[in-house]
Amino acid sequence: MMRPLTRLAPSPTGALHLGNARTFLANWLLARQNGWKMLLRIEDLDGPRIKRAADQQLVEDLRWLGLDWDEGPIYQSNRLEIYQAAVQQLLKDGMAYPCVCSRKEVELAASAPHSVDGATVYPGTCRDKYDSPESALRLGGRAPAIRFHVRDQSIQFTDRFCGTHRFDVQRQLGDFVITKADRTPAYQLAVVVDDAEMNVTDVIRGDDLLDSTPRQILLYRALGLGASVPTYCHLPLVVGMDGRRLAKRHGDTRLSAYRERGVRPERLLALLARWCGIECADQASRPTDLVARFRLEDVPGNPIIFRPEDEAWLMAVPQ
Numbered sequence: 001m002m003r004p005l006t007r008l009a010p011s012p013t014g015a016l017h018l019g020n021a022r023t024f025l026a027n028w029l030l031a032r033q034n035g036w037k038m039l040l041r042i043e044d045l046d047g048p049r050i051k052r053a054a055d056q057q058l059v060e061d062l063r064w065l066g067l068d069w070d071e072g073p074i075y076q077s078n079r080l081e082i083y084q085a086a087v088q089q090l091l092k093d094g095m096a097y098p099c100v101c102s103r104k105e106v107e108l109a110a111s112a113p114h115s116v117d118g119a120t121v122y123p124g125t126c127r128d129k130y131d132s133p134e135s136a137l138r139l140g141g142r143a144p145a146i147r148f149h150v151r152d153q154s155i156q157f158t159d160r161f162c163g164t165h166r167f168d169v170q171r172q173l174g175d176f177v178i179t180k181a182d183r184t185p186a187y188q189l190a191v192v193v194d195d196a197e198m199n200v201t202d203v204i205r206g207d208d209l210l211d212s213t214p215r216q217i218l219l220y221r222a223l224g225l226g227a228s229v230p231t232y233c234h235l236p237l238v239v240g241m242d243g244r245r246l247a248k249r250h251g252d253t254r255l256s257a258y259r260e261r262g263v264r265p266e267r268l269l270a271l272l273a274r275w276c277g278i279e280c281a282d283q284a285s286r287p288t289d290l291v292a293r294f295r296l297e298d299v300p301g302n303p304i305i306f307r308p309e310d311e312a313w314l315m316a317v318p319q
């Protein structure tokens with residue numbers, strides 16, 4: 001039997017902060033505990049949002065924390081042809097179509113309802129309209145994006161952490177973009193192509209991506225890879241006192257910023273460990289010391305709130 005495999009898949013759109021470091025620690029602990037192989041994949045396709053050298057900083061921050069991996073880093077930007085081939089296949093099989101609608105037009109479409117993630121459900125304006133991306137460009141007057149046609153069905157999956165979920169994909173999510181108008185592969189497509197080709201069996205990530213999962217399962221099936229759908233595990237995010245996902249407005253929670261202020265990795269690790277449900281004294285020496293004590297069922301089921309006391313505790317020198 002093939003050895004299970006998971007991945008750390010950071011986007012170099014910014015530095016590693018307490019929130020994503022905590023998800024990576026949980027991912028790492030689960031992998032090491034179960035003897036899964038781990039790879040590091042840098043998801044650097046989101047052109048304008050990618051920050052220069054953020055990939056190196058991410059690698060440095062993960063190492064500083066004491067996390068490691070067996071393979072990689074693998075860069076998505078080196079794999080463009082592989083994604084393009086998958087999109088060509090979906091177009092050829094009638095599973096996807098070119099779309100020239102701008103974001104504004106989609107939002108303005110009077111009847112467009114809102115999806116589970118608050119974005120507008122695409123009303124299908126360009127579905128069955130153009131027979132190729134070239135004709136969409138010619139007739140629509142704009143470089144087209146490519147959308148996946150979801151059809152009327154429901155997708156159900158059982159998450160390792162948060163149980164069974166069912167999505168009525170057409171009504172709740174709608175046809176979604178798999179290639180942007182600038183020809184960059186979209187996240188949903190790249191992640192499925194990679195996870196499938198790299199034989200990823202277990203995906204651990206923040207629950208902000210829970211509603212990406214039915215889209216990704218659809219893509220697996222459409223690409224003839226339905227038997228390779230991984231087991232998903234979505235963990236609640238770290239939020240600020242206002243209940244919103246940890247971000248700049250909550251202060252500088254970048255690992256590199258704490259390091260510069262003299263915080264030891266052991267101290268930081270202890271806070272992240274507590275957020276993973278491991279009772280920790282003042283410091284945790286190394287991630288390897290936490291492996292035997294981690295239990296997925298002890299991970300809090302609600303978002304973790306990063307409080308001013310946590311910040312003060314991080315900055316205090318342990319006695």
Ligand code: GLU
Binds near residue numbers: 043191
């Ligand atoms: N690169 C994505 C992120 O940083 C994670 C994607 C995934 O785990 O599927 O949010």
